[in-house]
Amino acid sequence: MEPPPRKIIHVDMDAFFASVEQRDDPSLRGKPIAVGHAAARGVVAAASYEARVFGVRSALPSVTALRRCPDLVFVPPRFDVYKQVSRQIQAIFREYTPLVQPLSLDEAYLDVTANLQGLPTAWATAKAIRARILEETGLTASAGISYNKFLAKLASDQRKPNGQFAVTPDMGAAWVETLPVARFHGVGPVTAKKMHALGITTGADLRDKSIDFLRANFGNAADWYHAIARGEDHRPVDPDRIRKSSGSETTFNRDLLDPVEIEAGVQEMADDVWGWCEKAQAYGRTVTVKVKYTDFQQITRSRTYPYAIDTAEKLSAASRDLIRSVLPPTKGIRLVGVTVSTFDTLSDGPAALPLFGDDGS
Template sequence: MDETGEQNREGDPKGEVDSEADGLRKIVHVDMDAFFASVEQRDNPELRGKPVAVGGSSGRGVVAAASYEARQFGVRSAMPSITAKRLCPDLVFVKSRFDAYREASQQIREIFRFYTPLVEPLSLDEAYLDITEDLQGMGSATATAQAIRKRIREETDLTASAGVSYNKFLAKLASDQNKPDGICVIRPGEGEAFVQSLPVRRFHGIGPKAEEKCKRLGLETGADIAAKDRAWLRQHFGSFGDYLFRAARGVDLRPVRSNRLRKSVGGERTFSEDIHEADPLRETLERIVDIVWERIERAQAKGKTVTLKLKYNDFTLHTRAQSVSQLVEDKDTFARLGRELLEEEIPLPRPIRLMGLTLSNLERDGDEESRRRDGKTGQLALF
């Protein structure tokens, strides 16, 4: 890797993803570097070079984003603010400014659309681009990705990392390879070996719990997964085994969808120890509300149904939903509906190991772009 954070091989024309003749796509995944925190540091020069966390600093506050200076101390998004402050005593907390983040995101998406109409946003700070059709005559996918990164820096004073490959799965893995402010190219013929060299934790969808299960089964790397047949993976992982079978071979046939609709926005927390008492349950709900509402604002989503999810210590799942006639447009309303659902369950019949909260029955207001979903569907494990 050179001093700009780019792999030296990406400049090699033989390493170019230029495989249209083989029927492969040219996909770029662009991921902004510490986006929320970077916007704050850009707009307030006094914050530059300092560890910054976006989010509430109160006892129940949660880190929504952390600068790279803060990450060096172990501060991460979704972390309780009190924990983050303990890890980094000099941490500077700033309140979220979603108007500023949306404005910067819109600038970035306009840059994307100069190069392709096939843009699938995943959130305000990342997106897939299908640039198989070279609209601007750049000559290569790598050149296009470099041009996009250069324009983002010049027009927004922010940095972005990019992954270039022949499918979405590989492009997303690549964008994380040389962060921050880097680029990585995985060319045809390299995907399988690249994936199999990775630890299983790098696979999308494998969180801490799934990682523990993989290790118990002797699966440490992508190569370990690839050594298992589909039947074995299905036996141990159910339908998720099909995904693992394909992913370990670098296979992903999903197209870039520029109008993919989200069905819900939510989050859930799995506890290290089962919870049964009312006060810890209420406190946990407040933290989940904080994080899920951040995601709702990021998605610019509004909905009419709030669903509480509880998984008991015997692994049985219970959900309770409440729908309202008007859109849930503010955090207070969302929190109130979540609290009402939880209070209806207290006292619990037995301890729970997981709690989740979701906003669904979504609508978007504004122009055509604002009605487009950000592409991340379903639940997100928060902790």
């Protein structure tokens, strides 16, 4: 007999860093704020919902954020406070289940198939957890409830902020078909663009493609895309799993020979990776730059430092140094990527998911 479906909850705090700042400083409430620094090479670590209306998002360069929202208020990050609040939230989770897999300071998967409080449903469990978080921290959280991790994560976005949504086994596959592929975990902006060019815009379009077609166009990620298009994800909630790297890569619209353009692409990927590092509070010592040429030859350049890469400036400088070692190119470059690894410490259990996408998250 098949085992009963799992009961998985994905809890995601609402604009966590920004919400903590607005909680602690009432003068910031209702204003568009960005956690980060307004310096020329600064990066937004988090944005309030008021700022998101203007298109301000995490990992966005500060100068771009200010261009989009001239009234944006920058607040220096207080990671010690965020980690303290995260520990409060993690403690609440563990009152309901020992099977907690944190993804970063502000989100986690919980397997509540057998919850410790004896609540009758996963829906009731998620509601109780969110109420406890609000009571103890003054912050709101959203939750997705489903029978696997992929669907639970998708569902947690459905009623944001401060809501919850359930995807039941009898609706999972059909619900996925209605969604844009750009919403799928593991489909980053570059992959979404490639899918759109192939006529794949929704889950239904993705489901219609054969596994051979997907393998020919997406390589190792094909099996993942084939499964999630059917609402399938057999990964367990693993409280002991540790992520070993975070990376981001992009394929250019045309093959590049100009060192300035190539370096700009690497900088964009470094900013993307830094957004994850800052959110997860995970800092590695190894930086790797990947290059794929027009003839599909692929090379990497890597350097391990004696210290953690703990600022955006250090990551940018390391990435620039590595890409400059292959510039000017002797042939066109079609793809660049940046990866950080060799994490000395992984504070509060950052993300442990496979890196199927190209957005590093």
